[in-house]
Amino acid sequence: MKNKIILKLCILALILFSGCSTSPTGQIIQEDAIKIGFVGPLTGPATEIGIVEKNVVEIAVNEINSKGGIKGEIIKVIYEDGKCTGKEAAIAAQKLINIDKVKIILSVCSSETLAIAPLAEENHVLLITSYAMNPLISGAGDYVFRTGYSDKITAKIIAETIFEDSKTLGIIYEQTDYATALKDYVSKEFTRAGGVVYSESFPQNDKDVRTQLLKILNKNPEAIFVNPDTTKTGLMILKELNELGYQGKVYGNFFGSSPTVIDAPEAEGMIFFGDPDIKENPVKAHLMSEYIKHYREEPSFEYPALSRYDNVYILKQAIEEVGYNPDKIKNYLYQMESYTGALGTYRFDENGDAVGIKPCAKQIKQGRIIPYRP
Incomplete structure (x- = not known):
C-alpha cells in the first residue's frame, strides 16, 4: 500500500514539474502546446465524414509537430x-472552451457549426469548418x-439543372439544419423559375x-430530389424509391459522391450535386499519398479531406505570423490575399x-462518377 502511494506521488510530481495537466477525458496536455478543439461526428450516421477528417487532422498535425511544431510549440x-x-x-464546445481553454475549434457538420458559432463569438474563439x-x-x-461552399450557390445550380428537364419536382428531405436550408433555397429558386x-x-x-415518399409520388412529379443529411440515409431513400417502383428522374445532394452509394444498384443514373473536381496539385497528391500510407485506403470523401488539411495549414501559417491569438488570427484570415493548398487557390x-x-x-x-451534361 505504501509503495502504491509513493508511486502515485511520483507520477503527480512528474506531471507538475513537466508543465503538463490532464483534461477531463484523461488526456495529458502540454501547457505550452497550441491547443485546438475538434468537434465532428465520430459516431452515428455521419461517422464516415467525421473519421476521414479526424484522420487528416492527425496526418497534418503529426507532420507539423515532427518538424518542431509552430515556433517550437507542438499542436x-x-x-x-x-x-x-x-x-x-x-x-462539446462548452467543454473545449471552458475546461480545455482552446482558442480554435474545427467543426464538420452544419448543425454542429451553427450550434457552436454563438459560443465562439461570445468567447472570441476562432471556428473553422471544412x-x-x-x-x-x-x-x-x-x-x-x-473552406466549404454555401448551399445558396448549390441550390441555384440544382434548381436550374432540374428545371431544364422537369417542371414539377418532389423533394424528400431530412429535418436537419443542412437539409432543411437546402430544401428551402432549392424550392425558392425552382418556383421562381416557374x-x-x-x-x-x-x-x-x-x-x-x-409514407412520405408515397405522398410525393401521388403528386406525380417529373423528378425527385433526394435531400438527406448523411450517406446512410440517402441510400435508404434510394432503396425505398426502388421498392416502390419509381422509375422517373432522381437527383441527389452531396451524398452521391460516397463509394457506398456509387456502388449501389439503386443509385444507377442518379444525378447529384457534389463537390467541385479539384485539379491535381502537389499538396493534394501529397495528402492522398500520406492517407493511403497511414490508413491503407483513399479517403471516402475527398473534398472534406482536402479542405480539412488546408484548415490545419492555414492556421499554422496564421499562428506563425500573428501568434496563438484568435482576434489576430481572425483579422489575418480576413486580410489574407489568397491561400494555395490542397483545394487550389482561394x-x-x-x-x-x-x-x-x-x-x-x-x-x-x-459504378463510376461522370460529369453530368443535360
Whole structure:
C-alpha cells in the first residue's frame, strides 16, 4: 500500500514539474502546446465524414509537430464527438472552451457549426469548418470561417439543372439544419423559375420514409430530389424509391459522391450535386499519398479531406505570423490575399466564406462518377 502511494506521488510530481495537466477525458496536455478543439461526428450516421477528417487532422498535425511544431510549440488536438447534432456539439464546445481553454475549434457538420458559432463569438474563439454548407453560416459571426461552399450557390445550380428537364419536382428531405436550408433555397429558386415543388420531410436518422415518399409520388412529379443529411440515409431513400417502383428522374445532394452509394444498384443514373473536381496539385497528391500510407485506403470523401488539411495549414501559417491569438488570427484570415493548398487557390470574403469554390453536377453511371451534361 505504501509503495502504491509513493508511486502515485511520483507520477503527480512528474506531471507538475513537466508543465503538463490532464483534461477531463484523461488526456495529458502540454501547457505550452497550441491547443485546438475538434468537434465532428465520430459516431452515428455521419461517422464516415467525421473519421476521414479526424484522420487528416492527425496526418497534418503529426507532420507539423515532427518538424518542431509552430515556433517550437507542438499542436495538441482535443477530439470531441458532435454526432452531427447541434445539442451534442454545443456541449462539446462548452467543454473545449471552458475546461480545455482552446482558442480554435474545427467543426464538420452544419448543425454542429451553427450550434457552436454563438459560443465562439461570445468567447472570441476562432471556428473553422471544412464542409458545413448551410447558408446561415455566412452570417454566423466574425469568428466563423469555412473552406466549404454555401448551399445558396448549390441550390441555384440544382434548381436550374432540374428545371431544364422537369417542371414539377418532389423533394424528400431530412429535418436537419443542412437539409432543411437546402430544401428551402432549392424550392425558392425552382418556383421562381416557374416550377412546382412538392416536399415532404422526415425526422433525423429515420429508418423508413415510405409514407412520405408515397405522398410525393401521388403528386406525380417529373423528378425527385433526394435531400438527406448523411450517406446512410440517402441510400435508404434510394432503396425505398426502388421498392416502390419509381422509375422517373432522381437527383441527389452531396451524398452521391460516397463509394457506398456509387456502388449501389439503386443509385444507377442518379444525378447529384457534389463537390467541385479539384485539379491535381502537389499538396493534394501529397495528402492522398500520406492517407493511403497511414490508413491503407483513399479517403471516402475527398473534398472534406482536402479542405480539412488546408484548415490545419492555414492556421499554422496564421499562428506563425500573428501568434496563438484568435482576434489576430481572425483579422489575418480576413486580410489574407489568397491561400494555395490542397483545394487550389482561394481566399476568404467578408463573411468568412471561401471564394472561388462552387459545386457541380455529376452522374452515377455503371459504378463510376461522370460529369453530368443535360
